[in-house]
Amino acid sequence: MNWKWPKVYAVRHKDEAIRADSRSGGIFTALSDDVLSNGGVVYGCVLTEDFAAMHIRAENVGERNKMRGSKYVQSKLGNTFKNVKVDLDDQKNVLFSGTSCQVAGLKKYLGKEYGNLICVDIVCHGVPSxxxxxxxxxxxxxxxxxxxxxxxxxxxxxxxxxxxxxxxxxxxxxxxxxxxxxxxxxxxxILRPSCYECLYKSVMHPGDITIADYWGIDKAAPEFDDNRGVSLVLVNNEVGEKALEQIKDKLFWKQTKLEDSLQPPLEAPFPKPENREQFWYDFKNxxxxxxxxxxxxxxxxxxxxxxxxxxxxxxxxxxxxxx
Structure with missing residues (x-):
């Protein structure tokens, strides 16, 4: 059960090499490292050889590292939900990362709570074509x-x-x-039509932990910003809080104020542009x-x-x- 309001943190990984290879502050690597080190598995998005986005299952650091970085296209899930359920039923610890709608879809598919599942969703701007x-x-x-x-x-x-x-x-x-x-x-x-009516463009998310680039860090915690990446972390429930507590020794972290961290995707969906139909007409012709x-x-x-x-x-x- 998620809290009424999330706890908000600014986070940087203490390992500068990890932070350099991450898109923001390295929080995803820290969370997934903890799961992998305990024999668990990680599901996340990678780019294929033809530059399509696809969710894969990772049992080791090498496979997980392919998930780092931004992918500004919709990922193909394939049998991911089915495979997650198999791993959970086999008592494996599982970390699933994806957009909020993907996390919500997974939870709907599973139909019940699992104590060995951690869901990490991202603050999503929208899914481009x-x-x-x-x-x-x-x-x-x-x-x-x-x-x-x-x-x-x-x-x-x-x-x-x-x-x-x-x-x-x-x-x-x-x-x-x-x-x-x-x-x-x-x-x-170029966003999908459903993104203009997204249910998750707010501070309330279906994940146990929600992560993003910490845009607004100059106001929330300016001493954290060295232009090498800071993660925004929203802890949404006790599962997320426990997961973060287990890795705090790997991080520089500071609890910040929610009101200083409100990026546009945390407030409302982006409106449908007036010239969207004209764009698609031009794109096709x-x-x-x-x-x-x-x-x-x-x-x-x-x-x-x-x-x-x-x-x-x-x-x-x-x-x-x-x-």
């Missing part, structure tokens, strides 16, 4: 005349935690940085180049890259000539 994601990748491959071999939805290593820049890596060793898919995502035109410029600020982002290159050339000229 796989069709748009696929079209974006194909366009980038055509534009760069090379196959994509890896994707980082948010490149924290090169640009810091505060930035949101996707980096695509190509077979020829080159890479490109972009804000186009991020822009389409945050303008909400135009080339992605047109979509990227009209809706994704491609021209603006490209102009910015050209400007940065010019500045770098001027700096090199000054250094070489001693001006």
């Amino acid at each position: 796989k069709k748009v994601w696929g079209a974006y990748l194909r366009w980038q491959e055509q534009k760069n005349s090379c196959k994509i071999i890896n994707v980082d939805f948010r490149n924290k290593k090169d640009f810091g935690w505060h930035e949101h820049i996707e980096t695509l890596y190509f077979e020829n060793g080159k890479s490109t940085n972009s804000r186009i898919f991020k822009t389409l995502f945050y303008r909400h035109m 135009k080339q992605f180049e047109y979509i990227s410029k009209k809706y994704g600020d491609y021209r603006l982002w490209n102009d910015l890259k050209i400007f940065i290159k010019k500045i770098k050339r001027k700096i090199r000229k000054v250094v070489v000539n001693g001006e």
Whole structure:
């Protein structure tokens, strides 16, 4: 049974290598490490070789590490709920992570409480279209005349935690940085229709623990923010509180105020954009180049890259000539 109001924490993993490999502060790794170290299993989302999102089952750290990082597309669950039930009935400790609607779906499927289950849901902005994601990748491959071999939805290593820049890596060793898919995502035109009426866009969530990037940390606990990632943790019930207590020795943590932590997805669903129908008409009838410029600020982002290159050339000229 969830509490009326969650307890709120700012969290950073003490292991800087783990935090660097995590999208925010490393709370998911800490929670799942505890489950794995006790012979349990972890279910979470990974990117497949063709860059689709899919839930998998992990029995070790290597498999779990594939779940790290943001995946801004809907994951395919397959037989995940069925497999979770098998593990629970076999008395294995299970951690399931996913969106709030996936956690709610799992609990509905199970039909009863399990003492060996921990559910971790994420603060979800909304689920973007796989069709748009696929079209974006194909366009980038055509534009760069090379196959994509890896994707980082948010490149924290090169640009810091505060930035949101996707980096695509190509077979020829080159890479490109972009804000186009991020822009389409945050303008909400490519979200699923159900996301505009999401039941979980509030501080109340079905998970035992709810996690997110701690946007607003500058107000809630500014001393925690070093631009390398901080996790927002909402503890929703006694199960979540027990899970967090067991790993606190692995974390730097501070209890914060809920009112200082209210990101938009914790308050209400994002409204359906007025131009959503026009976007989808254009998407079905135009080339992605047109979509990227009209809706994704491609021209603006490209102009910015050209400007940065010019500045770098001027700096090199000054250094070489001693001006």
